[in-house]
Amino acid sequence: MPTLTKEIVPGLVATGASCRIDEDVAPNFGIGDAVEIRNINPVTHTRLPRYVRGKKGTVERDHGVFAFPDTSAHGKGETPQHVYSVKFSFQELWGEDYADNMFLYIDMFDDYMRASS
Amino acid sequence: MAHDHDHPHNKPLSDTELRVKALESILLEKELIDAEAIDLVVETYETKIGPRNGARVVAKAWTDADYKSRLLENATDAIAELGFSGVQGEDMLVVENTDDVHNIVVCTLCSCYPWPTLGLPPVWYKAAPYRAKVVKDPRGVLDEFGVALPEDTEIRVWDSNAELRYLVLPKRPDGTDDMSEEQLADIVTRDSMIGTGLVSAP
Structure with a gap:
């Protein structure tokens, strides 16, 4: 691995390193699809917070194809897949006594979701 | 006592400070980063961005x-x-x-x-x-x-x-x-x- 030197810093700061992957992967879901977040409990790195597991939401936006941190963080490959903005009502997340004009948007990978009826 | 002011000279470092120092030492020893690069990253986010x-x-x-x-x-x-x-x-x-x-x-x-x-x-x-x-x-x-x-x-x-x-x-x-x-x-x-x-x- 090369040493991070002073000379590399400005370029690194200015360009960054997107986890977006330029690969043609078919999306599992479309905008407006009803989805259910899988109730899985990975013991290693994940971007799936516990509070949305098992909850039902709607796909609002397709962000494109990204590396999947649950595998890439462990050197197990990028597993490229679509990431979506998924919308949940607070009533679904926290209970029916919440106001009906409060929503949570979170970015979900294909492997976190299944179709919901 | 000759030394009667109240600021601590040898206050123990917090866990976070110790962890950061340990990480920095390892990265430097393994030559994954150099000290000037760290300084420049800190300076960039303190003064420019x-x-x-x-x-x-x-x-x-x-x-x-x-x-x-x-x-x-x-x-x-x-x-x-x-x-x-x-x-x-x-x-x-x-x-x-x-x-x-x-x-x-x-x-x-x-x-x-x-x-x-x-x-x-x-x-x-x-x-x-x-x-x-x-x-x-x-x-x-x-x-x-x-x-x-x-x-x-x-x-x-x-x-x-x-x-x-x-x-x-x-x-x-x-x-x-x-x-x-x-x-x-x-x-x-x-x-x-x-x-x-x-x-x-x-």
């Missing part, structure tokens, strides 16, 4: 309708037009506050934050109380920040848990029609671009 960048994006969006539509359509490219891009801003999304909708950004898993436009996150943004509470009681959090919104304002909380980073386009306050883009940039606050604040006219 911060919320004034985001304020310029907001002020331009308030005064240039075409820019605003580009910003809402493809935030990464529109923000790069002003020269702001790079680490933790590779894939940006801008969400717009209106009379009917208020947006708030959080990273419940850690502290993800749009560095090129806002710099490094404030301590409260990284702290568990904000991260845990804002996804469950955003109005309570807003109240702690002194922000009260009408009951019929829709609240949208954005959890930046994955690779997208979010910037809130705050509402332009009334009574600012005569202000220039530069003057408007001066009144845009960091918190208004996270969603925990509103912008007020001067």
Whole structure:
């Protein structure tokens, strides 16, 4: 691995390193699809917070194809897949006594979701 | 005692300070980084990159309708037009506050934050109380920040848990029609671009 030197810093700061992957992967879901977040409990790195597991939401936006941190963080490959903005009502997340004009948007990978009826 | 002033000379380092020092030593010993590179990263985020960048994006969006539509359509490219891009801003999304909708950004898993436009996150943004509470009681959090919104304002909380980073386009306050883009940039606050604040006219 090369040493991070002073000379590399400005370029690194200015360009960054997107986890977006330029690969043609078919999306599992479309905008407006009803989805259910899988109730899985990975013991290693994940971007799936516990509070949305098992909850039902709607796909609002397709962000494109990204590396999947649950595998890439462990050197197990990028597993490229679509990431979506998924919308949940607070009533679904926290209970029916919440106001009906409060929503949570979170970015979900294909492997976190299944179709919901 | 000859030494009778009250500041501690040898206060033990906190766990976090010790951990950072240990990590830094290992990275230096393994020649993965050099000390000047660390200094330059720190200096860059202390003096060059911060919320004034985001304020310029907001002020331009308030005064240039075409820019605003580009910003809402493809935030990464529109923000790069002003020269702001790079680490933790590779894939940006801008969400717009209106009379009917208020947006708030959080990273419940850690502290993800749009560095090129806002710099490094404030301590409260990284702290568990904000991260845990804002996804469950955003109005309570807003109240702690002194922000009260009408009951019929829709609240949208954005959890930046994955690779997208979010910037809130705050509402332009009334009574600012005569202000220039530069003057408007001066009144845009960091918190208004996270969603925990509103912008007020001067």
